[in-house]
Amino acid sequence: MRYAETGFNLEIDLSRGSIERVESDPAWTERYLGGQGTAGKILWDRVPPDVEPFSPDNLLIFSAGLLLATPVPGANRTTVDTFSPQTNLYSHSLFGGFFGPELKHAGYDKIIIRGKAPDLVYLWIHNDKVEIRDAGHLQGKGALETGALIKEELNAPEAQVAAIGMAGENRVYMATIEHANSSASRGVGVIMGDKGLKAIAVRGTKDINIAQPQELFEICNPMYQEIYDNPYCGDVFLHEDDEGWHVDNFAWGNARERNKGYWNKEREARWKALSDDVRLRWTGCYNCPKDCHQAIKYPGRQTYFQKCYSKLTYCMAAYKELDFNYDILGVTQEHGLDGYSTPQVLAFAIELYEAGILTDEDLPGFPSDSGERFFYLVDKLVRREGVGDALANGVYWAAREIGKGAEDFDHNSMKKFEQLPLKLKMINYPYFLMYATGEKMTITQIEGSYPQAAIADRKEREEFVKNWDAAPERFKKWFLEWEPRTHPSIEESVHICDWNETMHYIDDAIGTCAFLSSFRGQFGGRPPYHLYNLPGFISHATGMDLDPDRLWEIGRRNRNMIRALNIRRGLRRKDEKPPEDHWKIRDPEMETELLDAYYEFKGWTHDGIPTKETLDGLGLEYVSEDFMKRGILPESEPSED
Amino acid sequence: MTDAAKKKIVKEIHVDLDKCIGCRACELACSSFHAKPRYSSTNPARARIRVVVDDLNDVYVPIRAGDYTPAECTGRHTHTINGKEYRECSFCGVSCPARDLFKEPDSGLPLKCDMCEDDPPLAEPMCVQVCPHDALTYEEREEEGGEEEPREELEIGLDALTKKYGMKKVMDTVARMAVSKKQ
Ligand code: SF4
Ligand code: SF4
Ligand code: SF4
Numbered sequence: 001m002r003y004a005e006t007g008f009n010l011e012i013d014l015s016r017g018s019i020e021r022v023e024s025d026p027a028w029t030e031r032y033l034g035g036q037g038t039a040g041k042i043l044w045d046r047v048p049p050d051v052e053p054f055s056p057d058n059l060l061i062f063s064a065g066l067l068l069a070t071p072v073p074g075a076n077r078t079t080v081d082t083f084s085p086q087t088n089l090y091s092h093s094l095f096g097g098f099f100g101p102e103l104k105h106a107g108y109d110k111i112i113i114r115g116k117a118p119d120l121v122y123l124w125i126h127n128d129k130v131e132i133r134d135a136g137h138l139q140g141k142g143a144l145e146t147g148a149l150i151k152e153e154l155n156a157p158e159a160q161v162a163a164i165g166m167a168g169e170n171r172v173y174m175a176t177i178e179h180a181n182s183s184a185s186r187g188v189g190v191i192m193g194d195k196g197l198k199a200i201a202v203r204g205t206k207d208i209n210i211a212q213p214q215e216l217f218e219i220c221n222p223m224y225q226e227i228y229d230n231p232y233c234g235d236v237f238l239h240e241d242d243e244g245w246h247v248d249n250f251a252w253g254n255a256r257e258r259n260k261g262y263w264n265k266e267r268e269a270r271w272k273a274l275s276d277d278v279r280l281r282w283t284g285c286y287n288c289p290k291d292c293h294q295a296i297k298y299p300g301r302q303t304y305f306q307k308c309y310s311k312l313t314y315c316m317a318a319y320k321e322l323d324f325n326y327d328i329l330g331v332t333q334e335h336g337l338d339g340y341s342t343p344q345v346l347a348f349a350i351e352l353y354e355a356g357i358l359t360d361e362d363l364p365g366f367p368s369d370s371g372e373r374f375f376y377l378v379d380k381l382v383r384r385e386g387v388g389d390a391l392a393n394g395v396y397w398a399a400r401e402i403g404k405g406a407e408d409f410d411h412n413s414m415k416k417f418e419q420l421p422l423k424l425k426m427i428n429y430p431y432f433l434m435y436a437t438g439e440k441m442t443i444t445q446i447e448g449s450y451p452q453a454a455i456a457d458r459k460e461r462e463e464f465v466k467n468w469d470a471a472p473e474r475f476k477k478w479f480l481e482w483e484p485r486t487h488p489s490i491e492e493s494v495h496i497c498d499w500n501e502t503m504h505y506i507d508d509a510i511g512t513c514a515f516l517s518s519f520r521g522q523f524g525g526r527p528p529y530h531l532y533n534l535p536g537f538i539s540h541a542t543g544m545d546l547d548p549d550r551l552w553e554i555g556r557r558n559r560n561m562i563r564a565l566n567i568r569r570g571l572r573r574k575d576e577k578p579p580e581d582h583w584k585i586r587d588p589e590m591e592t593e594l595l596d597a598y599y600e601f602k603g604w605t606h607d608g609i610p611t612k613e614t615l616d617g618l619g620l621e622y623v624s625e626d627f628m629k630r631g632i633l634p635e636s637e638p639s640e641d
Numbered sequence: 642m643t644d645a646a647k648k649k650i651v652k653e654i655h656v657d658l659d660k661c662i663g664c665r666a667c668e669l670a671c672s673s674f675h676a677k678p679r680y681s682s683t684n685p686a687r688a689r690i691r692v693v694v695d696d697l698n699d700v701y702v703p704i705r706a707g708d709y710t711p712a713e714c715t716g717r718h719t720h721t722i723n724g725k726e727y728r729e730c731s732f733c734g735v736s737c738p739a740r741d742l743f744k745e746p747d748s749g750l751p752l753k754c755d756m757c758e759d760d761p762p763l764a765e766p767m768c769v770q771v772c773p774h775d776a777l778t779y780e781e782r783e784e785e786g787g788e789e790e791p792r793e794e795l796e797i798g799l800d801a802l803t804k805k806y807g808m809k810k811v812m813d814t815v816a817r818m819a820v821s822k823k824q
Binding site: 069070071073098101105144145148157158180181204205206207208209210213214216217221224225228229280281282283284285286287288289291295297302303305 | 684
């Protein structure tokens with residue numbers, strides 16, 4: 001019997017209309033756990049580097065993390081893995097809600113989609129019954145509206161639906177996949193649209209088995225109250241009415257300038273009143289006692305769900321107030337547009353217009369108000385109309401397509417991908433490394449375990465370290481010595497980057513929410529899940545024999561395998577640069593040293609390629625062999641005898 | 642009968658719809674508690690509590706499984722509460738042919754909430770334990786006269802007569818009637 005997982009994947013070929021239920025290899029679970037880990041292995045095996053993202057041979061993989069549908073609170077993440085047309089690299093996203101657990105109860109750990117449907121379709125998975133159905137009547141429909149329509153036509157109110165909006169249908173690069181109160185961003189909706197797949201509906205009524213039931217129950221049951229009471233986890237910022245931190249630290253416009261002094265008590269009171277007024281309720285994801293998602297009903301808009309920092313991204317990009325943000329989200333959520341990158345693309349277009357690079361000819365009838373301009377541009381973008389066609393490819397590509405100096409306005413992308421609009425003064429060593437070397441395209445998927453700032457008071461620092469269960473010993477020593485406004489050493493920076501990213505690789509394999517784990521150590525240092533208690537949850541659920549060291553090794557294995565996917569597609573040291581003017585004061589010499597030290601620590605070559613020893617040491621011989629065959633790594637010396 | 646023996650424990654789960662975040666931990670916990678062996682599997686479709694969700698209309702209603710009915714209702718109400726429309730079924734815990742809820746997925750046999758009866762008893766039912774938002778809260782209270790045997794009609798009638806005429810008068814009358822019947 002398989003525990004925690006179902007042991008089956010669903011293979012869908014949309015070109016041929018074929019559906020297969022395929023048993024997975026239990027040895028893979030031991031090696032990669034599941035979720036992103038096993039999805040990465042499938043991409044490695046089946047999508048060679050010459051496959052274009054828009055090729056029918058590209059795969060789109062939905063994976064329910066290993067612990068989904070077990071009693072472990074907050075394990076509900078579905079990962080979506082594919083290759084992105086924006087970066088031509090590996091693309092990874094996650095969404096919460098209820099979809100992944102439902103998929104498991106239907107009897108599948110993954111849905112692996114290949115090919116392209118000749119006409120728009122949706123997938124209906126009801127336990128063993130799986131159908132590809134016509135979605136012609138859903139074309140152009142909003143993402144959540146699509147979910148509601150599908151549930152109605154299937155007479156399946158309990159089905160869970162993940163769908164794209166018009167943005168995905170039209171292959172807009174920042175298209176999301178929307179599900180209930182959650183979204184998968186970072187360029188996966190575009191592939192779903194390219195495959196002609198409007199939605200996936202799933203309903204499952206099968207059991208998920210637990211290996212050590214009583215033991216697992218005993219550690220899970222107290223977690224509900226613990227997570228509920230823990231002030232450092234969940235979406236802490238979204239629950240605060242004081243937005244001072246975001247509006248002061250993040251840049252406005254096209255990641256252009258900080259607006260210090262904007263925040264005041266009067267504005268806080270006004271914004272709070274508005275939020276309270278438009279919020280229907282706070283909602284949570286499956287089996288999680290936190291409530292990170294606001295259900296919003298804005299006048300004239302359909303109900304939608306707002307999460308994370310998308311509360312402010314549009315208003316800051318348009319230099320508007322909060323009401324504008326709630327209003328435009330009512331439109332962009334239904335189109336299925338990423339709330340992080342889209343506002344930057346729109347602000348970028350306005351900058352180009354103001355600089356005379358885009359003209360009235362490109363933007364006929366362009367309004368004068370920045371808010372109206374945003375609505376105007378969203379409409380062009382999702383339909384790929386006129387200049388919207390270039391903008392729909394993201395800032396990097398749009399700048400090159402538009403030309404006439406537009407390239408100079410692309411200053412906040414990295415590896416061709418829009419980044420958080422941060423504008424800070426002094427380069428931050430660990431952050432430099434996380435930005436430059438991360439495979440996950442956004443810092444929020446890399447940072448999070450080590451505190452962002454030092455604690456000034458020595459006593460408080462000691463207290464913090466004393467209760468810091470989540471941290472490996474070496475970090476306790478370093479944190480104790482860390483004085484405010486000083487850089488961690490090179491060695492420390494390398495380790496901080498390593499710990500932060502490894503925890504994400506663990507979460508993304510088992511499906512625990514980063515808000516309860518890898519993302520939530522950086523303020524307060526009390527993530528409910530961490531390296532030292534996760535092995536217990538995983539072992540009791542699956543029956544695997546895990547301890548922190550073995551778990552760490554799996555995290556490293558997955559990290560290197562995902563790295564290998566990008567290396568095989570051409571990623572090298574030259575690409576590993578943070579966004580251009582993220583920091584005002586840079587230190588090229590130190591940056592070189594940092595990168596050298598990090599690569600060395602990771603067991604990678606000077607060019608950022610995992611070495612044969614590193615790969616073989618992690619049991620990734622198939623990667624090193626492939627690298628040698630392709631000449632990415634030198635052929636090993638022929639042996640003496 | 643003593644007074645104490647007449648009291649019964651009433652177990653109540655209060656549901657506060659406004660506090661529900663729709664997490665469905667209650668479903669998972671119920672299914673896991675009732676798995677055999679206990680906690681050995683999860684499956685919300687087997688839970689005796691289900692959260693009826695219609696997220697676009699802000700409807701989140703946890704309902705517990707009640708009795709079984711072989712026939713669905715012929716007419717149904719809708720309720721409007723604070724401007725929100727709820728279907729009558731959204732509040733109904735009956736295992737009924739009109740819908741999937743509260744039936745064992747394999748056998749189709751009806752499911753019914755048993756308040757997590759256990760020996761020794763749980764401090765709180767499982768669904769309540771995993772709901773820190775207090776959308777579900779548990780209360781035990783004593784209610785008068787709960788455990789009395791149902792009284793017969795005659796007794797109820799006599800009770801009413803004694804209240805009206807006094808016990809002595811009733812007994813005298815009964816005695817007189819008995820004597821006259823003998824003759
Ligand atoms: S912490 Fe928040 S985002 Fe994460 S699973 Fe819980 S409710 Fe969802
Ligand atoms: S556990 Fe509580 S908050 Fe969560 S769905 Fe059930 S009743 Fe609602
Ligand atoms: S009281 Fe127990 S049996 Fe009833 S719904 Fe709650 S968990 Fe299930």
